[in-house]
Amino acid sequence: MATLTDHSGDELTARQRAVLDAVLALMVERGGAVTMTAVARRASCSKESLYKWFGDRDGLLSATVRWQASKVRAGNYDRTKLDALALRDSLIRFAANWLGVISSPTSIALNRFAIGEAAATGSNLGAIMLANGRFAIGERLKPVLDAGREAGLIGFDDTETAFRSFLGLVGRDVQIRLLLGDDLALTPAEIERDAARATDQFFTLYGTAPTAPGRNKTNA
CATH class of the missing domain: 1.10.357.10 (Tetracycline Repressor, domain 2)
Structure with a gap:
């Protein structure tokens, strides 16, 4: 599996991967209703942590795409x-x-x-x-x-x-x-x-x- 990193270039932790799984689950349930607030709530973490790990919403979505694509x-x-x-x-x-x-x-x-x-x-x-x-x-x-x-x-x-x-x-x-x-x-x-x-x-x-x-x- 390809090595995945967060916004700072460090390899993703299990906690961060769980956040990306939460994003995917929200997409299945809500389609486009994916906000930093919704992700933080689903993943039981703070929005501050999301911004620290992934930079912004685009960074979070980019990491989510890489996480899903890494399964191939x-x-x-x-x-x-x-x-x-x-x-x-x-x-x-x-x-x-x-x-x-x-x-x-x-x-x-x-x-x-x-x-x-x-x-x-x-x-x-x-x-x-x-x-x-x-x-x-x-x-x-x-x-x-x-x-x-x-x-x-x-x-x-x-x-x-x-x-x-x-x-x-x-x-x-x-x-x-x-x-x-x-x-x-x-x-x-x-x-x-x-x-x-x-x-x-x-x-x-x-x-x-x-x-x-x-x-x-x-x-x-």
Whole structure:
């Protein structure tokens, strides 16, 4: 998991992480009604502590986004001993992890809130979400893709394009359907299946070896 810090640059304490969980809980319950007062009340701390730890409301929201995004991570792998099966497993772990996070009530509420705030004059939440969410997640997975290319297991010209292709295969229309209120319930087994299918489709597109995972498979 990525190292998270507070406003001063110190690593977050368990108490501060509990505050961020309180922010996410408020978003699920109240949508956009997230104020420093409401957070302080829910987290049983003072507003002074919130300002000390996170600076201001934008700082608190930025930390909340980073905290939620930190739950998305790639599987462990040894770059010096990477083979096709290890790469596939790492990508599946990332895909399943990401699907589980974006389909959670907290992520749905956070993204809905960010979309609503993005159109508001003077709001920085859209930029905060991009920087600490999607872009940060990309920087977490791209080294895995680059390691696969260096090992000769996958081939592509541009890492960002390959990452976007993988994310599209994994996410499909799931996130937009959830944001629009579709009652789409993904079980752990379905998430694992979808993650494996997307990874095999990615190998079909980018795999370099005839025997790479995903070759000669029917990917529905």
